[in-house]
Amino acid sequence: MICGFNTEYCALFTAIAAYDRGFKVSFIEDATGTVADANTYEMPGLDIRDFVGSVLNWSKVIDVPYFEEFKRQLAEECRGL
Numbered sequence: 001m002i003c004g005f006n007t008e009y010c011a012l013f014t015a016i017a018a019y020d021r022g023f024k025v026s027f028i029e030d031a032t033g034t035v036a037d038a039n040t041y042e043m044p045g046l047d048i049r050d051f052v053g054s055v056l057n058w059s060k061v062i063d064v065p066y067f068e069e070f071k072r073q074l075a076e077e078c079r080g081l
Helices: 005-020 048-058 067-077
Strands: 002-003 027-033
Touching: 002 005, 005 027, 005 048, 027 048, 027 067
Parallel strands: 002 027
Antiparallel strands: none
């Protein structure tokens, strides 16, 4: 489970590195944050968390749920043990 700060750097590359090392990765999109915004990148309307979440989701190898969805998935997995 990846959550943290600086979504577009630390959290993004931690998720990629974890997958590369063989871990099953869930990137909790609404449990990340950043000090940057659309003005930082001169991209009006940019939602950094949504953008990073979309890129990781497109990879088809990293799960990108919201926190409530992740809790529900985890509870279902635990019931199956």
